[in-house]
Amino acid sequence: MKLTEIVDLINGELLTQEEDYKKDITGAMGADLMSDVLASIKPEAALLTGLCNPQVVRTALIADIRTIIFVRGKNPDRETIRIANEEQIPLITTSLGMFEACGILHKAGLLSYELPANDDCA
């Protein structure tokens, strides 16, 4: 799924440079805890999160995340956007809640890119 489609589906807004629209996304994960993301996200996923700081972009970079979608209308600060532009990780914001945004994208065909939890984090 192209970024433009994602933006349309969740009625979102792209916050970074538009040339990144070309990226193709096939799966996603929703999480607010960065350690959860680092532990269980598959490479090349979209990350839906309610967390909104530069660490999200750093996490995305480390975990090979393709794009970050901020839910509940969160808007990252300029520094976060700057890092994202520099590292070419598109940022999208949507006023939808986490549940609804995930639901819409999943229904539209995005797969779950969350690895099954290991028994040691029960």
Add this chain to the structure above:
Amino acid sequence: MTDEHPRVSDEFAKSITRTEELAYELRIHEVMSENVHCLPPDIKLEEALDIFQKERFSGAPVITNGDLVGLISIEDLIRALRSGNLDVNVSEYMTTKVVTVHEYDPVVEALKTFSRTNFGRLPVLDKQGKLVGIITKGDISNGLLTALQRDYHAEELIRYRASHLFEDIVSHRTSLILRYEIRKGDFIHGGNASSNIKRALLRLGATPQIARRCGIAVYEAEMNLIIHTNHGGSLRVEVEPHKITMEAYDDGPGIEDVEQAMKPGYSTATNEIREMGFGAGMGLVNIKRCVDEMRLISSRDRGTNLYMIMYLDDKDNTLNTVN
């Protein structure tokens, strides 16, 4: 940017693309066509038309003694053809009010001039006012595309050179050491060192999987230094062809119960840290999952040393797979 330009608003700056940036970075002389075919003012239009047809020109500067006196374009020749008069000098039909640009102006100046005027080409002058080239919109597109490609190749080249590092240097044991100082509470730069480490590993020829696993481990360790130490600490990464050793060390306060700290979900982080998405008690667990070997040594008086080792003995994973 000089004072004569209006300040760029934050809103506007957000939408600036790399291509737009390049329009400011690139200078006109970098994209213009040099060795311009010029015409003297005293040749007949008939002759100019022949040259245009043969050389497939659409315009040419007109020059006397090296000074630019006008510009003759295919449109001027069409005008002359309409009036059925090709037996006059070029100077009769050429444009004399020529808009020029300077060779060291940024490309964006030429773009602005193109949109302000209706000209298809602009003569380029040096400081002394001598013609040094000509620029068209096509030159600008080509120049921008080449520059974008150069950006792309620069990274490829860095990667190529770095990945040959271990082949080029002969010793009994070659290693590359990267060191980073991590400040306590520096959340703004949190993850910066880890991003750089991950990038370095990729450039050195590590597979994306190895770079990702090392990146995650060292990122968790970096955040621990930022969150939990008295005075921050250091990251040290030693890269060898068959092994990557990552160390995080600090001078306190030390971990009281190492066994407990290793349990998933155990955390001493404050609510503030948790609100930032960290402190879920998964850091050390994540690290352990990512690397081949992990050792945590900590005491109340000496602080904490965390060793994370990744072995690259798998044939596909070594940093230089020659032979």
